[in-house]
Amino acid sequence: MLTLNSLFFKEFTVGYMVRISQDAIFTFRFLAMVALCLGSLLWPGCMETPSDPVDAYLVRVGGHTLTVSEFNEVFEISKTAYSHSDTMDPQVVADIKLRLLNQLIEEMILLEKAGAAGIVVSDAELEGEVLKIKADYPEGVFEEMLLEAAVSFEAWKKRLKMQLVARKFIRSELEAKITITADEVARYYAQQFPENTKPDAADRQPEISDAMILKMLKNQKVQAAYAKWMKVNRRSVTIDINSRQWEQITQKNS
16 A cells, blocks of 8 residues: 555655556656646746745745745655654754755746747646546555645645646656567566576576566666766756755754
């Protein structure tokens, strides 16, 4: 069964990006586009000067803005991945916040590039993904988990939509360009399972299929491609971090 954290958040690192490339591992977590800015997260057009300090901007990447309150909302979600004792440790909390900041910056870069590429997720696609995720839970359990985490269904759904856009973008920009040859499959099998190496796939251990090896190899290639892509694109966009607001956030590490 999926965990609450796997529905919202999972670490937005290269390892996480690798897993998004596979349908079987996808209950997934990333970014999206909406037409209206009211109440939305990380979308352009919502840049008027806020009167409430918690709605001051924290990060701007191109036309996308993350406010302090939005960061705090996602931080509360991310804490569900940690034990209570960890969230009481100031150093652990500081590490979580820094990791989250970097993850959200990467999300915003992906949103920026996905928007430029015209990638969108329809309402029908979103609703279909919601139904698939909820089907992994007994009736009522999913809603109870949201309630216990003090996260609204709409907030969760908003995050999911953003994740689906990222999935589409990674597929079209990275995964679609990856090819795996039969020689690569054979080589990988020989390297990883030397004691079971057979010339014919039919003679291998049944749990070690070509399909499984293809997924592993694709993971590796998507990982390498994503790391390279993000390194290049971090340099191609302007990342504006509000240092005063970030300092206030990091001072609240309990």
